[in-house]
Amino acid sequence: MAVSAVFFVGTWYFPHVGGHVSPRVFPRIIAGCMFFLAALLTGRSIVERLRTAPDKAPPSSLRKTIERWWRIVAVAIVGFAYTQVLDSLGYVLATAPFLAAMVLLFQEKRWYVVTAVSILGTGLFYGVFRMVFKVPLPRFDLF
Amino acid sequence: MEASVLQGFLFVLDPVHFLFLFIGVAGGIIVGALPGLTGSVGIILLLPFLFYVDPATAMVMLCGEFCGAIYGGSISAILISTPGTPSAAATLLDGYPMSRQGKAGQAIGIATIASTTGGIISTFCLIFIAPQLAHFALKFGPDEYFALMVFGLTIIGSVSGKSLVKGLISGVFGLMIALVGLDPMTGNPRYSFDIPNLMIGFNLLPVLIGLFAISQVFVQIEEQAKGIRLPKQQITSFFPGFRQLLKLMKVIIPASFLGTAIGVIPGTGGAIASFMAYGEARRFSKDPDSFGKGNPAGVAAPEAANNGTTGGAMVPLLTLGIPGDVITAVMLGALLLIGVQPGPLLFKESPHIISAVFAGLLVANVLILVLGAFSVRLFPLVLRIPPAVLFPIILGLCFIGSFSLANSTWNMMIALIFGIIGYIMRKNGFPPAPVILGVILGPIAEDNLGRAIMSAYGDWTCLIQSPISLFFYAIAMISIVYSLKRR
Numbered sequence: 001m002a003v004s005a006v007f008f009v010g011t012w013y014f015p016h017v018g019g020h021v022s023p024r025v026f027p028r029i030i031a032g033c034m035f036f037l038a039a040l041l042t043g044r045s046i047v048e049r050l051r052t053a054p055d056k057a058p059p060s061s062l063r064k065t066i067e068r069w070w071r072i073v074a075v076a077i078v079g080f081a082y083t084q085v086l087d088s089l090g091y092v093l094a095t096a097p098f099l100a101a102m103v104l105l106f107q108e109k110r111w112y113v114v115t116a117v118s119i120l121g122t123g124l125f126y127g128v129f130r131m132v133f134k135v136p137l138p139r140f141d142l143f
Numbered sequence: 144m145e146a147s148v149l150q151g152f153l154f155v156l157d158p159v160h161f162l163f164l165f166i167g168v169a170g171g172i173i174v175g176a177l178p179g180l181t182g183s184v185g186i187i188l189l190l191p192f193l194f195y196v197d198p199a200t201a202m203v204m205l206c207g208e209f210c211g212a213i214y215g216g217s218i219s220a221i222l223i224s225t226p227g228t229p230s231a232a233a234t235l236l237d238g239y240p241m242s243r244q245g246k247a248g249q250a251i252g253i254a255t256i257a258s259t260t261g262g263i264i265s266t267f268c269l270i271f272i273a274p275q276l277a278h279f280a281l282k283f284g285p286d287e288y289f290a291l292m293v294f295g296l297t298i299i300g301s302v303s304g305k306s307l308v309k310g311l312i313s314g315v316f317g318l319m320i321a322l323v324g325l326d327p328m329t330g331n332p333r334y335s336f337d338i339p340n341l342m343i344g345f346n347l348l349p350v351l352i353g354l355f356a357i358s359q360v361f362v363q364i365e366e367q368a369k370g371i372r373l374p375k376q377q378i379t380s381f382f383p384g385f386r387q388l389l390k391l392m393k394v395i396i397p398a399s400f401l402g403t404a405i406g407v408i409p410g411t412g413g414a415i416a417s418f419m420a421y422g423e424a425r426r427f428s429k430d431p432d433s434f435g436k437g438n439p440a441g442v443a444a445p446e447a448a449n450n451g452t453t454g455g456a457m458v459p460l461l462t463l464g465i466p467g468d469v470i471t472a473v474m475l476g477a478l479l480l481i482g483v484q485p486g487p488l489l490f491k492e493s494p495h496i497i498s499a500v501f502a503g504l505l506v507a508n509v510l511i512l513v514l515g516a517f518s519v520r521l522f523p524l525v526l527r528i529p530p531a532v533l534f535p536i537i538l539g540l541c542f543i544g545s546f547s548l549a550n551s552t553w554n555m556m557i558a559l560i561f562g563i564i565g566y567i568m569r570k571n572g573f574p575p576a577p578v579i580l581g582v583i584l585g586p587i588a589e590d591n592l593g594r595a596i597m598s599a600y601g602d603w604t605c606l607i608q609s610p611i612s613l614f615f616y617a618i619a620m621i622s623i624v625y626s627l628k629r630r
Binding site: 003007010014023026027030031033034037038040041044068071072075076079080082083084086087095098099102103105106107108113117121124125128129132133135136137 | 543546585589
């Protein structure tokens, strides 16, 4: 509902243009639809929660929850870091550690698998994108 | 017609084009077979490569991927009781029991022959139906196109999964994403917050990559933490006996036509077709009790039907520019990215692409038979690719593919952000497929709405004056009611 409200308010800042269809029309219809659907979902969730008894299932252990979530957060952080350093470090220096980190996050502990995926993956993408498709991958001065 | 299909064959059988088709089919079989990767993810992983080939070759490759993925889903359904794609869910009912009886190879053989037959029959139907429908659709004006897009958006209901409201919210979220950028009529920026990269809106490729592929990597890393392991399977024989094959053809051929007919209806898709065909095969069987216990007809019927939807689903996609299911929705996005605007004009302006699609689909289905026969013993190995190797490579491909679009890390960031959004959506029961429908169909709907109103000098009633528009609004209503009743 908040998103639809922000979208609706945002239309006030669109310049008013004369003519039959203003740029505000379609966004307002969509914001209205989103608000209606979000309100419907909220209402249904409240009714369902009131009808059903509170969940008596034992809560999953904190350790397991943290173990599950830290990997997902770590993948997002490593991915974000990769997008930030790719231009400055260059393709090779950024991609090889990125792939190695991902393999480790997927719980692979054998060093030779981590190294092989990191090196072969970096080489594979370089071969396909740089050599075949001529994509100018970012370069560090030494590479 | 014959000349155009022949022209298509000459194009497809050119060694370079054939290689791309082969890669498409083989890649499709692999992604379809791997649980956690679907045909739509496979198409998205192909996208970064499609920019470097001509549109006709890209279309041929996409067709190969589509057919291969639908077939590939049956392999994991038969071998490990996990359908690689939703359309293979019915196949496991008898496929896995056959596998447990030591007939895994035979089950895959039946699935291969049924898929090939279904695909070829549906392609012939496509060749005969599509040009007629496209010729009719050439008469559409902007008001009728707007009505068609409204109908197209109602498909959200059928790809919504468990909750229709959540599916609709996903679809409207897609429409919101499409609003970012320049207004199509006046050129004024909307929701760009003075960020130069947002002035042109979100590029479709990183949005698709994020929502489907990167979010899937997040899901898989969670599955890894839960410790899911796949069982192992052995394969001995492949082709069924000639007599058994003849007997199965009595199931395969009607199921192929049923699949084609269901595929033509937007919003249905392979899963519905395969379950319907399975139900019909069981209903007409002399021994209905044997279904669910390893009856070969229980593998043949759903496989013929789900590959039958491939040609059927291409009918609305190619002629009207509206997708039939999730895979064709992603395919529509892929086509727009490579500069192909599906619709009746495609038949008029680029007949070589259409003939390449016709021939490509036929050859792709023959390739399924050949690849199925020669690589059946490799399938268990494919299923054993460790996720720790597969998913980092997929993530790397997603990032480099996003980068290659404009040689900018901005698109990588967008892909990552939409990956996180997609993961949160999946975890909370919001399906990502309707987002794509909103992103793709929204701008077309807005553009045609604006053109219709302008050409009618501001008279909004023009939207409900044409009989064709009224027809589309009526079937849109039917589609909504059907979605509601199905729940």
